[in-house]
Amino acid sequence: MILRDIYWVFWRELKKLLRQRLHILMAVVQPAVWLALMGNAMSGLTANPVAARMLGTGNYLEFMTPGVMVMTSLFGGVYGGASVLWDRRLGFLNKMLTSPLHRAAIPLGKLLALLVQSLFQVLLIAIIALLLGVHFATGLPGIVFLLLLAGLFGMIMGGISLALAARIKSHETLFAIMNFFTMPLMFTSNALYPTRAMPSWLQKIAAYNPLSFAVTPMRTVATRGWVWGDILPGLAALLVMVVLVVALAVHQFSRSVD
Amino acid sequence: MGAIIEAQELVKVFPGGIRAVDGVSFQVEEGEIFGFLGPNGAGKSTTIAMLTTLRRPTGGTARIAGLDVVRDADKVRRVIGNVSQDLAVDDDLTGYENLKLQAGFYRLPRREAEERIEEVLAMVGLTERARDLVETYSGGMRKRLDIACGLLHRPRVLFLDEPTLGLDIQTRREIWDYIRRLREEVGMTIFLTTHYMEEADSLCDRIAIIDRGKIVAIGTPEELKGRVGQEVLEFEFSSGTDEAVAAAVARIKNIPNVREVRRGSGNGYVATVVQGAQVVPALFEAIAGLEVKVGSVSLKRATLDDVFLYYTGRKIREEEGGEGAMRTRMIMRRVRGR
Numbered sequence: 001m002i003l004r005d006i007y008w009v010f011w012r013e014l015k016k017l018l019r020q021r022l023h024i025l026m027a028v029v030q031p032a033v034w035l036a037l038m039g040n041a042m043s044g045l046t047a048n049p050v051a052a053r054m055l056g057t058g059n060y061l062e063f064m065t066p067g068v069m070v071m072t073s074l075f076g077g078v079y080g081g082a083s084v085l086w087d088r089r090l091g092f093l094n095k096m097l098t099s100p101l102h103r104a105a106i107p108l109g110k111l112l113a114l115l116v117q118s119l120f121q122v123l124l125i126a127i128i129a130l131l132l133g134v135h136f137a138t139g140l141p142g143i144v145f146l147l148l149l150a151g152l153f154g155m156i157m158g159g160i161s162l163a164l165a166a167r168i169k170s171h172e173t174l175f176a177i178m179n180f181f182t183m184p185l186m187f188t189s190n191a192l193y194p195t196r197a198m199p200s201w202l203q204k205i206a207a208y209n210p211l212s213f214a215v216t217p218m219r220t221v222a223t224r225g226w227v228w229g230d231i232l233p234g235l236a237a238l239l240v241m242v243v244l245v246v247a248l249a250v251h252q253f254s255r256s257v258d
Numbered sequence: 259m260g261a262i263i264e265a266q267e268l269v270k271v272f273p274g275g276i277r278a279v280d281g282v283s284f285q286v287e288e289g290e291i292f293g294f295l296g297p298n299g300a301g302k303s304t305t306i307a308m309l310t311t312l313r314r315p316t317g318g319t320a321r322i323a324g325l326d327v328v329r330d331a332d333k334v335r336r337v338i339g340n341v342s343q344d345l346a347v348d349d350d351l352t353g354y355e356n357l358k359l360q361a362g363f364y365r366l367p368r369r370e371a372e373e374r375i376e377e378v379l380a381m382v383g384l385t386e387r388a389r390d391l392v393e394t395y396s397g398g399m400r401k402r403l404d405i406a407c408g409l410l411h412r413p414r415v416l417f418l419d420e421p422t423l424g425l426d427i428q429t430r431r432e433i434w435d436y437i438r439r440l441r442e443e444v445g446m447t448i449f450l451t452t453h454y455m456e457e458a459d460s461l462c463d464r465i466a467i468i469d470r471g472k473i474v475a476i477g478t479p480e481e482l483k484g485r486v487g488q489e490v491l492e493f494e495f496s497s498g499t500d501e502a503v504a505a506a507v508a509r510i511k512n513i514p515n516v517r518e519v520r521r522g523s524g525n526g527y528v529a530t531v532v533q534g535a536q537v538v539p540a541l542f543e544a545i546a547g548l549e550v551k552v553g554s555v556s557l558k559r560a561t562l563d564d565v566f567l568y569y570t571g572r573k574i575r576e577e578e579g580g581e582g583a584m585r586t587r588m589i590m591r592r593v594r595g596r
């Protein structure tokens with residue numbers, strides 16, 4: 001029963017998403033611009049052998065691609081709660097809450113739509129990266145793995161955002177909280193530059209940054225191959241976090257949303 | 259036939275201490291159209307929110323079809339339909355998609371859903387526009403779509419919060435017709451709120467007048483009007499000293515069929531009366547011999563406006579509250595929607 005309920009919430013989100021042409025266009029253009037700009041701006045860097053060794057690859061784009069993937073799903077997820085605030089303001093949330101719809105279906109359906117959205121974006125990034133000459137060390141299975149991990153990370157952020165949106169009523173507050181975490185999360189992770197180039201205090205933070213949990217296994221798979229010792233710790237941490245965050249979001253919606 | 263809605267001493271206190279609903283008790287029989295009539299902020303929507311399981315009562319209990327709205331909330335949700343004040347239709351979907359979604363929420367089997375969607379679309383006259391985005395609908399069309407959503411699963415009890423707020427007279431009449439047909443064809447129990455007197459008067463079998471969280475009167479429109487007086491007599495003195503006028507008013511108050519006399523605007527007075535046609539000559543007899551002149555007298559049937567004034571001492575200001583509030587909401591939707 002709950003699966004059908006989730007399906008309908010998901011169906012609505014997807015319909016709405018597909019109608020937002022500009023939104024879709026941005027989803028395509030943004031990662032393309034990032035990759036093209038970053039790849040070009042930093043290409044001088046990889047000419048330096050020390051830097052190349054730190055990056056672990058002679059191609060900065062290859063280093064960057066997993067980072068851009070994770071950041072894209074980070075941004076998608078962070079604003080995931082906004083749709084709940086809209087639904088509340090327009091009275092649609094009340095419509096769902098007075099229907100027999102299972103309450104857990106609201107965050108789960110929305111989360112599923114977020115997942116589809118970030119998988120789509122990350123797939124685009126992979127395609128653009130391929131077109132820009134990035135070589136993925138593990139081929140197609142590796143790309144699928146990258147999609148799944150980026151998607152998993154997007155769900156963590158989306159789940160937190162949704163859980164907050166169940167309590168917080170104003171867009172401003174929700175965005176302020178989410179922004180407060182987004183930027184530091186990005187800059188204390190290894191998404192944009194290698195851990196080895198960081199001062200030691202930052203290295204410690206980066207090691208426990210959830211963003212790095214996603215980036216490290218992804219970068220390993222993209223540039224080095226199936227080195228499980230570097231993949232499993234991050235993967236395990238992500239899985240635990242997803243379970244916790246989704247449980248939290250479901251819990252928040254199952255309490256009365258009074 | 260037992261009561262399908264029973265509310266006992268319902269109380270809702272919001273954080274900050276606002277007693278939005280302050281000890282409300284009433285019963286609605288199956289098949290009845292029951293109206294909650296009250297001005298802005300009276301607590302109408304808050305009462306509906308408690309009856310539709312949206313908010314937990316701070317105190318008191320309520321049952322729908324014998325089910326407690328707190329303990330059996332899940333079951334209550336299957337029995338009721340709720341058309342809120344907010345025009346809660348999704349602008350980014352078509353009318354048809356809104357209904358399809360609603361059918362999904364209420365777990366209607368696919369074939370049945372399709373049939374019912376056609377049926378309710380025809381009922382609210384939106385068949386032609388069903389495939390257009392709701393974004394392109396007028397306010398009245400949105401409201402009709404929202405009502406159609408509320409009807410789709412044929413609830414035993416339908417809650418309609420301000421079903422005609424901000425609509426033009428013609429659309430308002432149409433919606434009244436739908437509501438009456440629902441009762442006649444489907445036997446649905448309808449709980450509606452309004453601050454239009456004429457609406458409550460013409461539509462409802464029974465009415466509760468609610469003001470500042472409390473029910474101040476409850477009964478059929480006829481009963482309520484009967485308590486106040488069936489008619490309203492307005493008269494005005496064109497001349498006479500203050501003492502003479504006061505004496506005249508005192509005598510008028512003593513006429514047997516006059517219930518109450520209040521000061522109106524200017525030199526005018528308003529009396530609630532029964533058998534007004536006979537009160538008019540009696541009024542002139544009563545003041546004969548006093549140094550006053552009556553400038554004008556008019557007699558009209560009592561409306562619920564008069565009833566509200568009688569019970570609360572205040573008038574309902576329909577225009578300011580109703581239309582203004584609706585318009586603000588619509589504008590907010592538009593602005594935020596972009």
Ligand SMILES: Nc1ncnc2c1ncn2[C@@H]1O[C@H](COP(=O)(O)OP(=O)(O)OP(=O)(O)O)[C@@H](O)[C@H]1O
Nearest residue numbers: 272273276278296297298299300301302303304305
């Ligand atoms: N979520 C809330 N938090 C605090 N106070 C609230 C809340 N919702 C309603 N109120 C207050 O409760 C009172 C009753 O509000 P309610 O919406 O029930 O009135 P209403 O009769 O439906 O009025 P209207 O005709 O404007 O719709 C008002 O004073 C309102 O300000």
Ligand SMILES: [Mg+2]
Nearest residue numbers: 302303304343
């Ligand atoms: Mg209201």
